[in-house]
Amino acid sequence: MxxxxxxxxxxxxxxxxxxxxxxxxxxxxxxxxxxxxxxxxxxxxxxxxxxxxxxxxxxxxxxxxxxxxxxxxxxxxxxxxxxxxxxxxxxxxxxxxxxxxxxxxxxxxxxxxxxxxxxxxxxxxxxxxxxxxxxxxxxxxxxxxxxxxxxxxxxxxxxxxxxxxxxxxxxxxRTAPKKLISEVGFDCLTHAIETYVSLKSDALIRYQSVAAIKTVFTFLPNAVDGDLNALKNMAIASSMMGVNLAYSSTCLPHRIQYIIGPLTNTSHAQGLIALYKGWIKLIAENKSKSGLNNLEYDLGGRVNLVDKIHKLKEDLNINYSISTLGVNESQIEHIAEKTTGSVQNDPIYISNETIIKILKESV
Ligand SMILES: [Fe+2]
Missing domain, CATH: 3.40.50.1970 (Rossmann fold)
Structure with a gap:
């Protein structure tokens, strides 16, 4: 319930x-x-x-x-x-x-x-x-x-x-700097996408995710520029995604970020932005298993979510990779080994190899 x-x-x-x-x-x-x-x-x-x-x-x-x-x-x-x-x-x-x-x-x-x-x-x-x-x-x-x-x-x-x-x-x-509004707004997008494709998702969660994803793409750039109506819409999307987090779960990017954050002294949102480079690529490689097919359909069809995310990152000037954050390839196995939590809620998780793959694609 x-x-x-x-x-x-x-x-x-x-x-x-x-x-x-x-x-x-x-x-x-x-x-x-x-x-x-x-x-x-x-x-x-x-x-x-x-x-x-x-x-x-x-x-x-x-x-x-x-x-x-x-x-x-x-x-x-x-x-x-x-x-x-x-x-x-x-x-x-x-x-x-x-x-x-x-x-x-x-x-x-x-x-x-x-x-x-x-x-x-x-x-x-x-x-x-x-x-x-x-x-x-x-x-x-x-x-x-x-x-x-x-x-x-x-x-x-x-x-x-x-x-x-x-x-x-x-x-x-409005008191937050532009870079922070961009990065934290991206965190909201990750909550919407991950709680949608998570194996713990359900119909109401997915409905809210779709609304939040549309809100981020429509309003985040203006929110960064200080537009009050855009900020209000982002604030509502963020809060509603709090409900999604309470009843569904996030996926592998959130699990891996917990290791990368302290390791590189970077923020939660920065880690996620970097990890989306690899994770979303793997999600898109298996659209039906990952649930991306359904998500793109719910967003109105004819939507290429991967391209939209990439463009948003470019527009907001937050196109990070894990190398930008200071991770080098020799650390990948260690990060994957340390990653814990309910990894099996991620639709593409098979084994530790999945985590290594995400990290390699996020370099
Ligand atoms: Fe988050």
Missing amino acids: IQIKPSIHYGKIKKEILKSHIFGKNILIISSKTVWEKSYLSSVIGQLSDKYILKIYTHIQPNAPFSDLQKIIDDYKMDVSPDTIIAIGGGSIIDAAKALSVSFQNISIADLFYKIKPMPRTSVKLIAIPTTAGTGAELSFGAIIYDDVKNIKGGIRGEIIQPNIVFIDAELY
Whole structure:
């Protein structure tokens, strides 16, 4: 069964509406530094200080490293735990907040990450205010975080960590640099394509994927140029793909990116853009088995998705390969060996050889 939730609020974020969703007195605010400094949100949230106890953090780095999360938990050790968390930022910030929402109950982040302890049944109320359109973190059930001691990137997963309410204001997405809007927008496209062809897909997932793919091709270039309507459409596509991520699964590019990211110190989206070079080629080589035939048909027929993706990458100037990211051919076997997770959801996965092939075609 697929349930589309939580509620999403659109438009300018005002004090009163924010207040109506706050639970308790102690509020933890985790924000991207740029958005906190450049947007109107800091002044709206500042107005809450008469009635609430606010603690504001803007130090979370990309990939949400454990040590950054631990700093917040340690700060609260002497204090009462937060009643509500407000997360303002891109995927890493929202994922950090999702992980923290279940980490104030004497369960360490590492225990959840390495599945030593089960997910708690309760969480701190979480309000998500995304400021980049693509990761879908605001609606998905997963949080990708990073063990910066053991150098392992992975996820914690569970319906309990899904944010309780999402605020979307297209204006906030303008604070991101053009390159980031392009790259993260491509992540949204990968969620749409992968959740469509995944063996865990179903009719509603595929319907939403088709809508999101059309949105990316129509609106991403204008969104990069700061067009508000285009940004709003991208924000909706990103959020709906969060639902797809919750109920279907991604495919091999996402599995392999988890290894390439820490190895090359490149972002999630950059890794995916590079890996699509090889993956989409292999998907296109076996159109009926991979489901690409059906996808192109659903997109209205007479569509060559591979060409469209290539053109989009060219137009946005993000035509990366894994060599651009710093991977050399001698590392391919090691990357393939390290790739784990539910690889069998990918329609073209046969064995480790499939991963090696994708990597070789992505050089
Ligand atoms: Fe992704």
